[in-house]
Amino acid sequence: MQGKLFIISGCSGVGKGTLLKMFLEKNPDIKLSISATTRKPRNNEIDGINYFFTSKEDFEEAIKNNEFLEYAQFSENFYGTKRNFVEKTLNNGNDLILEIEVQGAKQVKEKMPDAVTIFIMPPNVQTLEIRLRGRHTEDEETIQKRLNEAKREIEAGSKFDYKVINDELEIALSNLQKIIDTERNKNVNR
Ligand code: 5GP
Numbered sequence: 001m002q003g004k005l006f007i008i009s010g011c012s013g014v015g016k017g018t019l020l021k022m023f024l025e026k027n028p029d030i031k032l033s034i035s036a037t038t039r040k041p042r043n044n045e046i047d048g049i050n051y052f053f054t055s056k057e058d059f060e061e062a063i064k065n066n067e068f069l070e071y072a073q074f075s076e077n078f079y080g081t082k083r084n085f086v087e088k089t090l091n092n093g094n095d096l097i098l099e100i101e102v103q104g105a106k107q108v109k110e111k112m113p114d115a116v117t118i119f120i121m122p123p124n125v126q127t128l129e130i131r132l133r134g135r136h137t138e139d140e141e142t143i144q145k146r147l148n149e150a151k152r153e154i155e156a157g158s159k160f161d162y163k164v165i166n167d168e169l170e171i172a173l174s175n176l177q178k179i180i181d182t183e184r185n186k187n188v189n190r
Contacts, residue, residue, distance in 0.1 A: 003090040004184060005112060006030075006097045007105045009157065010120030011150035012075075013132030015166045019120060020099055022173055027180070030095045033085060036062065039077035042137050070100065070107035075145050079104065095184065101149075102156040116183045118176065119157035123167040125150065 010016040036052040071080030122128040166172040
């Protein structure tokens with residue numbers, strides 16, 4: 001049986017990284033796709049673990065060769081999901097999570113309507129700004145760009161199958177778990 005594909009999106013600073021990390025620790029049988037990006041690695045990031053850090057030339061070559069299931073430009077960098085990895089994982093019967101932004105989510109949902117889309121919402125935009133500043137990983141210009149993107153993303157998030165508000169981490173985690181368990185059980189009962 002084919003694996004189930006979950007697409008998780010949420011604006012920068014919403015805490016989806018922490019949420020997903022905790023979720024995956026509790027659910028080691030679900031895989032997470034590693035994206036390619038032209039963004040520079042942050043201090044704590046490792047090539048092949050957080051992302052495949054790629055030059056713009058190599059990314060463009062991969063686009064030409066139709067290697068991406070989806071790709072998008074976000075805050076002046078490119079991000080993309082390799083088609084091969086997704087197809088192989090699902091064909092092997094493994095469930096897979098893509099943690100991608102909303103334009104990419106839309107592309108995948110159009111190609112694979114059975115994919116389940118989940119949007120992680122901030123309690124409000126002010127909280128998002130405080131979190132984004134608090135992690136000290138971006139300069140002011142980048143923070144402003146990401147806040148603008150966030151407003152656009154929250155709007156797009158209204159079209160997702162499910163929404164999870166990340167106010168209290170434990171509650172958000174439990175809601176995410178319920179959604180994914182429900183969808184995985186649908187597969188079993190089919
Ligand atoms: P960051 O630079 O903070 O790691 O990621 C910026 C945004 O790019 C996040 O919203 C993240 O979900 C998204 N992203 C990461 N990988 C991919 C991908 O492969 N495709 C798309 N469309 N977005 C991605």
